[in-house]
Amino acid sequence: MNAAPLKLYNSLTRSIEPFVPIDPAGPVRVYTCGPTVYNYQHIGNMRAFLFADTLGRVLRWKGYGLKHIINITDVGHLTSDADAGDDKMEKAAATQEKSIWEIAAHYTQVFKADVARLNITPPAQWTVATAYVPQMIAFAQRIAAQHCYELDSGLYFDVSSVPEYGRLARQTTDAGESRIDPVGGKRNPQDFAIWRKTPAGETRQMEWDSPWGRGAPGWHLECSVMSNAQLGHPFDIHTGGIDHREIHHPNEIAQNQAFCGCTDAEPGFTGARMWMHNNFLVDRAGKMSKSAGEFLTLQTLVDRGIHPLAYRLMCLSAHYRSELEFTWEGAIAAQTRLKRLVQSIEKLRAAPDKPSRTSADGYRSRFDEALSDDLNTARALPVLDELLADKALSPADRFAAAEAFDAALGLELAALTRADLRVRPATATIDAVDIEAKLAERREARAAKDFARSDALRDELAAAGVEVMDGDPLGWDWKL
Ligand SMILES: Nc1ncnc2c1ncn2[C@@H]1O[C@H](COP(=O)(O)OP(=O)(O)OP(=O)(O)O)[C@@H](O)[C@H]1O
Numbered sequence: 001m002n003a004a005p006l007k008l009y010n011s012l013t014r015s016i017e018p019f020v021p022i023d024p025a026g027p028v029r030v031y032t033c034g035p036t037v038y039n040y041q042h043i044g045n046m047r048a049f050l051f052a053d054t055l056g057r058v059l060r061w062k063g064y065g066l067k068h069i070i071n072i073t074d075v076g077h078l079t080s081d082a083d084a085g086d087d088k089m090e091k092a093a094a095t096q097e098k099s100i101w102e103i104a105a106h107y108t109q110v111f112k113a114d115v116a117r118l119n120i121t122p123p124a125q126w127t128v129a130t131a132y133v134p135q136m137i138a139f140a141q142r143i144a145a146q147h148c149y150e151l152d153s154g155l156y157f158d159v160s161s162v163p164e165y166g167r168l169a170r171q172t173t174d175a176g177e178s179r180i181d182p183v184g185g186k187r188n189p190q191d192f193a194i195w196r197k198t199p200a201g202e203t204r205q206m207e208w209d210s211p212w213g214r215g216a217p218g219w220h221l222e223c224s225v226m227s228n229a230q231l232g233h234p235f236d237i238h239t240g241g242i243d244h245r246e247i248h249h250p251n252e253i254a255q256n257q258a259f260c261g262c263t264d265a266e267p268g269f270t271g272a273r274m275w276m277h278n279n280f281l282v283d284r285a286g287k288m289s290k291s292a293g294e295f296l297t298l299q300t301l302v303d304r305g306i307h308p309l310a311y312r313l314m315c316l317s318a319h320y321r322s323e324l325e326f327t328w329e330g331a332i333a334a335q336t337r338l339k340r341l342v343q344s345i346e347k348l349r350a351a352p353d354k355p356s357r358t359s360a361d362g363y364r365s366r367f368d369e370a371l372s373d374d375l376n377t378a379r380a381l382p383v384l385d386e387l388l389a390d391k392a393l394s395p396a397d398r399f400a401a402a403e404a405f406d407a408a409l410g411l412e413l414a415a416l417t418r419a420d421l422r423v424r425p426a427t428a429t430i431d432a433v434d435i436e437a438k439l440a441e442r443r444e445a446r447a448a449k450d451f452a453r454s455d456a457l458r459d460e461l462a463a464a465g466v467e468v469m470d471g472d473p474l475g476w477d478w479k480l
C-alpha cells in the first residue's frame with residue numbers, strides 16, 4: 001500500500017529524481033553531517049536533524065532497511081568555512097576556560113538529549129571525528145601525491161586536480177562565497193586544507209603527528225573519511241543544511257573523487273548517489289546562526305512553554321526545502337495543532353468500538369503519495385486530520401491508521417497525553433497542580449457569571465508568570 005514511487009530532490013542535478021537504492025538487498029545508506037560541538041545547537045541546526053530523521057522514517061515507511069550515520073565534529077571546523085579563522089572547538093575552550101574534551105562532552109550530551117526530546121531516531125552510529133584521525137591520515141596519504149600540495153600552514157587540496165569541481169554548488173563566477181582566498185600561496189582560491197599544521201611555537205589542545213607535521217585534520221576531510229569508513233563509497237544519500245552545498249560538500253566530493261581515482265571509469269562519481277539539503281530556519285534577522293550571536297535552543301522553547309514535539313510539528317508543517325520562519329505565534333499555533341491531534345487520538349482510544357463503513361486505504365495512499373513526493377510532510381499532515389475526523393471509520397481503524405502514519409511523522413501521537421503538553425514556563429512561580437486548581441476555580445466563577453472573581457484569578461495567575469489563554473479553542477491551556 002506504500003506503493004507510490006519514492007522521488008527525492010537531488011541537489012546535484014537540482015531536480016526531483018526517482019529514488020533507486022544502490023544495493024536493492026541491503027539497507028539504504030545515509031550520511032548526515034553532524035553538529036560541531038562547541039556550543040549549544042540552535043533550533044535551526046535541529047531542523048537539519050529533523051529533516052534527516054524524516055528522510056530515514058520515510059525510507060522505512062517505504063519498506064527499506066536503513067543504515068544512518070551522523071558524525072560529531074569535535075575537531076577541525078574553523079570559524080569560517082572558507083578556511084580562515086580558528087578552530088571553533090579551540091576557541092570555545094579558550095573562552096570558557098575548559099578543556100576541549102570537556103566542551104565536546106558537554107555539548108554532545110546536550111545535543112543527544114535534544115535529539116531524544118525531538119524523537120529523532122538515533123543513527124546506527126554516531127561517528128566522533130577524533131576517533132578517526134588515523135583513518136584521516138591514511139586517506140590524506142593516499143591522495144596527497146596527485147591532488148595536494150604543502151604550504152607552511154598545512155596540506156592543501158588542489159581543486160583543479162578533479163573534474164568539475166564545484167558542480168554541486170554551481171559555481172560559475174568568481175563572486176561565490178567560497179572564492180574567498182585568505183591563505184597566501186594557494187594554487188586556486190577554492191583550495192582547502194585537509195591537514196592544518198600547528199604553527200611553530202604553538203601547541204594546540206588537539207593535535208596529532210602526521211607526515212605533514214603535528215596538526216589537526218580539516219573538517220571536510222573528516223566527513224569523507226567517516227562516510228567511507230562506515231558506509232563505503234558510493235553510498236545512497238548524503239544530507240546536510242543548504243549552507244553545506246556551497247563549500248563543505250563540494251570539498252567532500254573532490255576528496256572522494258581523488259580517493260577513488262575513478263572519475264574516468266565512473267563519470268559523475270561524487271561518493272554519494274544523491275545529495276539532499278534542508279533549507280534554513282530563519283527569524284526576522286535572517287538565518288538562525290550561532291556565529292551571529294543570538295539564537296534559540298530547544299530549551300528556550302521549553303522554558304517558554306512549548307513542547308519539543310510542537311517544534312517537530314512546526315518543521316513538518318513546512319516543506320524541508322522551503323525556508324521556515326520561526327515566530328512565537330507560529331510555535332504556539334503548532335502546539336495547539338499538536339494538542340488537537342493528541343486530543344483526537346485520546347478520544348478515539350476511549351470511544352466504544354463499532355464497525356467501519358469504509359476503509360482507511362484511501363487515506364493511506366494519499367498520505368503515502370505526499371511523503372513519496374520529496375517528503376512532502378506539509379501535504380501529508382492534512383490527510384491525517386481528515387482521517388481522524390472521518391466518522392465512517394471505526395475508532396479502532398482510525399487509531400490504527402494514525403499510529404501507522406505517525407511512524408513516519410515521529411510525533412509520538414499514541415504515547416503523548418494532554419498533560420505532557422502542558423509545559424510549565426520556566427518563569428512561572430506556581431506549580432502545575434496549583435495552576436490547574438486556579439483554572440478550575442476560574443471556570444466555576446465564569447460559569448456562575450462571577451466575572452470579578454474570574455478576572456482576579458486571571459490576574460493572580462498572570463502575576464505568577466502564567467497567561468491564561470481564553471482564546472484557546474481547546475480550553476485547557478495556559479502559557480507564559
Ligand atoms: N538556520 C539553520 N537552519 C537549518 N539548518 C541549519 C541552520 N544553521 C545551520 N544549519 C545546519 O545545522 C547542521 C549542524 O551545523 P553545525 O553544528 O556545523 O553548525 P554551525 O555551522 O556551527 O552553525 P551556525 O551556522 O549556526 O554557526 C548543518 O547541517 C547546518 O547546515
Ligand SMILES: [Zn+2]
Pocket residue numbers: 032033034223248
Ligand atoms: Zn560534513
